[in-house]
Amino acid sequence: MILYAAIIASFLSSLYLFHRRRSCKHPLLFDYPILGMLPTLLFNLWRLHDFITEILTKHGGTGEFMGPWFTKMNYLVTCDSLNVQHMLCKRFDNYVKGHDFRDIFEPFGDGFGAADDETWKYIRNLLRSQMKQPRLKAFVDQTVQKKILTSLLPILDHAQQQGRVVDIQDVLVRFTSDNICLTTVGHDPKSLSVDFPEVAIEMAFRETEKSIFYRHTVPKTIWKLQKRLQIGQEKKMREAYKTFDEFIYALIASKREELSKCTKEEISEAPFNLLTVWMTEDEGLREHDDKFVRDSAFNFLVAGRGAMASTLTWFLWLVSKHPLVEAKILEEIRDNFKTNEKKNDDCGDHCFDEDHHNDNLDQEQYLKQSASGEALGMEEVTKLVYLHGALCEEIWGKDCLEFKPERWISDRGEIVYAPAYKFIAFNAGPRICLGKDLAFVQMKMVAAAILSKYCFKVVEGHVPTPTHSIVLLMKNGLKARIMKREV
Ligand code: HEM
Known part of the structure; x- marks a missing residue:
């Protein structure tokens, strides 16, 4: 039973890993099973800003960070000014702060720092x-x-x-x-x-x-x-x-x-x-x-x-x-x-x-x-x-x-x-x-x-x-x- 469970688990894990790697088009770091790209980031935590600068330079200014499995800690990271212009200026309405942001920034309440749409416009x-x-x-x-x-x-x-x-x-x-x-x-x-x-x-x-x-x-x-x-x-x-x-x-x-x-x-x-x-x-x-x-x-x-x-x-x-x-x-x-x-x-x-x-x-x-x-x-x-x-x-x-x-x-x-x-x-x-x-x-x-x-x-x-x-x-x-x- 244990052996079968282990075989099924490793098969499903491999499938999931395959799917993750296929859907991540511009990986910034190596994507480990289960922990994702987190180990490499943690290893470089002591020089985080220099490290991010290095990897972004290596990847032309933009890439994806995939966190541990099932944690929803996946990010698109960019320092490309055209991307910044697209997100903050040209298509501003598409990039709202959103519910997750307000959850994290809870003490900001409905203030301008976390608000979107009409609430933000009013303030x-x-x-x-x-x-x-x-x-x-x-x-x-x-x-x-x-x-x-x-x-x-x-x-x-x-x-x-x-x-x-x-x-x-x-x-x-x-x-x-x-x-x-x-x-x-x-x-x-x-x-x-x-x-x-x-x-x-x-x-x-x-x-x-x-x-x-x-x-x-x-x-x-x-x-x-x-x-x-x-x-x-x-x-x-x-x-x-x-x-x-x-x-x-x-x-x-x-x-x-x-x-x-x-x-x-x-x-x-x-x-x-x-x-x-x-x-x-x-x-x-x-x-x-x-x-x-x-x-x-x-x-x-x-x-x-x-x-x-x-x-x-x-x-x-x-x-x-x-x-x-x-x-x-x-x-x-x-x-x-x-x-x-x-x-x-x-x-x-x-x-x-x-x-x-x-x-x-x-x-x-x-x-x-x-x-x-x-x-x-x-x-x-x-x-x-x-x-x-x-x-x-x-x-x-x-x-x-x-x-x-x-x-x-x-x-x-x-x-x-x-x-x-x-x-x-x-x-x-x-x-x-x-x-x-x-x-x-x-x-x-x-x-x-x-x-x-x-x-x-x-x-x-x-x-x-x-x-x-x-x-x-x-x-x-x-x-x-x-x-x-x-x-
Ligand atoms: C070196 C000093 C400052 C820097 C680098 C800075 C930077 C920023 C940044 C990056 C934002 C955007 C925040 C976001 O939307 O997530 C922001 C927004 C804002 N800042 Fe500053 N800020 C500075 C000083 C100040 C000061 C002194 C005041 C007020 C007296 C101020 C008032 C505001 C306000 C009201 C907003 C909100 C704009 C909005 O949401 O529409 N800032 N600032």
């Missing part, structure tokens, strides 16, 4: 008109400048005076999180403080992102079972979810109460935040109930959080490795704004590390004292074309491993246009990022403020690798010593 139109409002830009401009002067620079100064190694990425994540929280819900979690506190909602976001990534890596049946039993990463996801919901629903309730006591004029004069806008603006189409406001807030916080911090981290790391680029960025700032900094080519020559450590400083007082000076505003940083090019310079062109901001600048001194389906960082087509311009000006404000005052020595032996997550932050952060730039 996109609403957000597009809100994000064009001068009130939003003015608020972001003011908030970012204030945060730079009262938190970011004083904290870097403090770390420099103490001579300690700082995780620049952590500083930037905290900075962007506080800012987007202020813009979205009008609340400053103050995660960027000298003692680097653990802020519950920030931790909840990190855990949620981890869990969503985890759901991409295991068969649906497994994470669904874990969810039902409330074990492992799914348990953490539930707790994170709860932390965020408690925070946001409490905020919505108190805001509704506050708004019920205000006149229209008082509301329009109150400090700006999107939560208030969503609760008070009546589009006449849809009720903005608590769930709508919760989902919109969650999605907006995710959209504006990690990506800017990640871009700035990789940017600062690249700049620290390319003193000539650094010198050109400083020259551009100096030429435009006539600061009195010296021109230098080598970080070692123009940075100094003050030797007096100031451990006993009263931190509150210190932050107040340091909050002097000025940071460049949104209007001003638009002049910084070279800096813009340096921020775009990711992975681009045939010589993409060279860091060459110059390639982004035309003969007329303007930024070279690249179609979004080729320069895909902000997505393309109807779903293109609504915050792209706002993100660039903020990143330029932060980069100009930091680089005008400080330079970094990345700790020896630091190997920067991207995390395995949706936003490519740096695994192990960016640990560096900070030095004041000589003026």
